[in-house]
Amino acid sequence: MPEGSIQDYGVQRYHSGGSAPEFNRDQLAVEEPLEIRVAFRRNGVAVTRPVSVTMRTPGHDPALAVGFLFTEGVIPSPEAVMGVETSPERGASIVVHLNRPVALKQLERHFFAASSCGICGKASLEAVKLNRDVILPEGRPRWRAAGLLKIPERVQEAQSTFHATGGLHAAALLGADHEVWTVREDIGRHNAVDKVIGHALITGRYDLSGALLFVSGRAGFELVQKAIMASIPAMAAVGAPSSLAVDLARRYGFTLVGFLRNGRFNVYSGFARIEDHVPCGV
Secondary structure, three states: OOOOOEEEEEEEEOOOOOOOOEEEEEEEEOOEEEEEEEEEEEOOEEEEEEEEEEEEOOOOHHHHHHHHHHHOOOOOOHHHEEEEEEOHHHOOEEEEEEOOOOOHHHHHOEOOEEOOEHHHHEOOHHHHOOOOOOOOOOOOOOEOHHHHHOHHHHHHHOOHHHHHHOOOEEEEEEOOOOOEEEEEEEOOHHHHHHHHHHHHHHOOOOOOOOOEEEEOOOEOHHHHHHHHHOOOOEEEEOOOEOHHHHHHHHHHOOEEEEEEEOOEEEEEEOHHHEOOOOOOOO
């Protein structure tokens, strides 16, 4: 459990039946702002620019920053990152040092992201379009239905902060053998995805074309977009997908699984990556 991710509060607890309220203690997930900045040299001059302020649960901030910059298309590749440092004098702030300049117009697209909606922080609807050419491997890798059904329970076993608070989303990366690579938690579902992708990148796992992204909530457009931007070919969600998420997934041949719980799931696109799939004409 990351340090600073939970906080203890006194509460009054009520029960049905007319009994008197009880004083108790409750552990809550922490929500705090994190400023993400980039530093680079342009024509020999050092430049530092703010990119985003996101409301997140503290923990794994460097991975969050790198994952955010890559999945939002601010940096073209993980090799652009030279290092990451915290700036305690600025409060909760992360500076990502780059080996190449960043177009300032790119930075204007990201100014604030609430914990519930990363896409809200983009300056215009045009900013939600993918700005990177991505070609996913056609029909591979493949995942067994029986293996997919076990994922939610296996991921939940690794959610230490969720067990303490009941208030966090989770994201996980898994291989084609259904092995769980990494699990990360955050009060914002998009932050959890950035953390898990960022962790892969800063630990040298640049090729994610054999990975599946799992999320503990719904499958919205932005999460599918982030997965595709990282060249991840498949995603499974406990909750429902949105229509726009399915449209984007089908456009890129991305495998999208929803309602993965209670021994069942639906496949909305990329059917060939699921073993024992049946032909579908939709």
